Amino acid sequence: MxxxxxxxxxxxxxxxxxxxxxxxxxxxxxxEEVTTSVRExxxxxxxxxxxxxxxxxEPTSWAIDVKGYAVPISKTPNGYCAEPPDLYPVVAAADTRxxxxxxxxxxxxxxxxxxxxxxxxxxxxxxxxxxxxxxxxSA
Numbered sequence: 001m002x003x004x005x006x007x008x009x010x011x012x013x014x015x016x017x018x019x020x021x022x023x024x025x026x027x028x029x030x031x032e033e034v035t036t037s038v039r040e041x042x043x044x045x046x047x048x049x050x051x052x053x054x055x056x057x058e059p060t061s062w063a064i065d066v067k068g069y070a071v072p073i074s075k076t077p078n079g080y081c082a083e084p085p086d087l088y089p090v091v092a093a094a095d096t097r098x099x100x101x102x103x104x105x106x107x108x109x110x111x112x113x114x115x116x117x118x119x120x121x122x123x124x125x126x127x128x129x130x131x132x133x134x135x136x137x138s139a
Contacts, residue, residue, distance in 0.1 A: 001046075001133045004061045005038050006072050007031065008085050009123040016127070019061040019074040021045050031127075039129040050134040063126040064101055066108045070124045073100055085124040087111060 003024070007016045014034035018024035023045050026037025046056055060075040064082075071084045079095040082104035092107045094100040112119050 001056070001059060002128050002130050003042055003059045004063060004072065005035075005042075005127050005129055006063075006070070006085060007034055007038075007125050007127055018042055018129075019072055020057050020059050022057075035127055035129060039131055042129065042131050043134075046131065047134045050136055053136075056133060064104065066105050067112065068122045069108060070122065070126045071104050071108070072126060073097075073104070084108060086120050086122050 003018045003020050005016045005018045005024075005026075007014055013027055013029050014031060016026045016028075016034045016038035018038065021042045024038060024042035026034050026039070026041045028034035028037045049056055061072055063070055063072045065071070066084070069084045069086050071082050073080055073082045076093070079093060080097060080100035082092040082100050084090055084104075087108060090107055090111050092100055092104040094103050
């Protein structure tokens with residue numbers, strides 16, 4: 001399975017999470033380390049789900065780029081939500097993929113034009129990790 005992950009840079013290391021896999025997180029001093037860490041974290045969560053007989057989460061998240069900022073978009077029970085990590089508190093939500101992308105672009109451009117004399121440097125990035133989907137254990 002292939003999951004999107006959001007990688008954020010902090011002063012000392014990187015952190016990563018998958019919007020599709022609750023608890024699928026990782027940290028590392030380099031991009032390679034954080035990618036390996038988040039992949040392993042996702043695999044552990046998936047193995048636990050299989051052991052409990054629960055379904056594996058579908059990879060439904062994607063990302064767009066708006067003015068150099070990575071904008072992850074996730075499916076929610078009521079539609080879609082876009083939350084750019086570098087531009088807290090900007091959030092966009094809508095009922096369709098097309099509308100959430102348009103609203104995210106509009107909201108970010110407005111936020112940067114009206115509220116940021118010095119916008120933050122983009123530090124978040126999107127990556128895709130391939131994980132081994134565990135097989136259900138036969139009884």
